Amino acid sequence: MTSDAAAACDVVRRSIIELCAEDHRDDPGILQWWLENKTAANFELWIASQRNVALVVEREGQIVGFGLMDLKGVIALMYVSPDARFCGVSKALLSALEDAALAAGVREMKLESSNTALRFYRSAGYIPDGEPRHEYCGTFCHPMSRQIGRSA
Numbered sequence: 001m002t003s004d005a006a007a008a009c010d011v012v013r014r015s016i017i018e019l020c021a022e023d024h025r026d027d028p029g030i031l032q033w034w035l036e037n038k039t040a041a042n043f044e045l046w047i048a049s050q051r052n053v054a055l056v057v058e059r060e061g062q063i064v065g066f067g068l069m070d071l072k073g074v075i076a077l078m079y080v081s082p083d084a085r086f087c088g089v090s091k092a093l094l095s096a097l098e099d100a101a102l103a104a105g106v107r108e109m110k111l112e113s114s115n116t117a118l119r120f121y122r123s124a125g126y127i128p129d130g131e132p133r134h135e136y137c138g139t140f141c142h143p144m145s146r147q148i149g150r151s152a
């Protein structure tokens, strides 16, 4: 819901700042670049778009996770609140996004992982899908993919 935009944006910004230090190394320039488009107004647009699936996880009435995917199964954002780390939030989000992708006829999920989340995606069955891509000032993202909807 677009009314979740501000709270979801806060969660994503905190997640980047507090959990992704392995990627941004507390470098103010990298943080500014990473956070630049993470505004409540953009979240409202992304959530409202018919081309996206946006999901939140709530705990005790508070948003603690946010996931955004397009209808081709490309995950753009998946972030957990630092207050709810390692409680199954990202696992639940990823599984729900995969279910939504399957329902839309998608058979391959794609994403670009941070260094921080690499281990998480590997253990969820995602495999490298190309070379790590240099993003900004020494930061890298890792293209990954996973076939869905087929038994292993």
Ligand SMILES: CC(C)(COP(=O)(O)OP(=O)(O)OC[C@H]1O[C@@H](n2cnc3c(N)ncnc32)[C@H](O)[C@@H]1OP(=O)(O)O)[C@@H](O)C(=O)NCCC(=O)NCCS
Residues within 6 Å of the ligand: 015, 016, 019, 020, 077, 078, 079, 080, 084, 085, 086, 087, 088, 089, 090, 091, 092, 112, 113, 114, 116, 117, 119, 120, 121, 123, 124
């Ligand atoms: C790493 C991260 C994605 C895990 O999500 P979470 O909601 O905190 O954790 P969950 O309980 O859903 O998942 C647990 C899994 O995380 C992974 N994990 C556990 N400890 C970890 C650690 N220290 N570092 C990285 N991954 C770890 C494991 O795969 C674990 O699964 P297992 O218990 O079956 O081994 C999350 O904590 C994080 O740092 N997010 C930062 C935002 C980010 O980088 N998002 C991705 C952008 S592409």
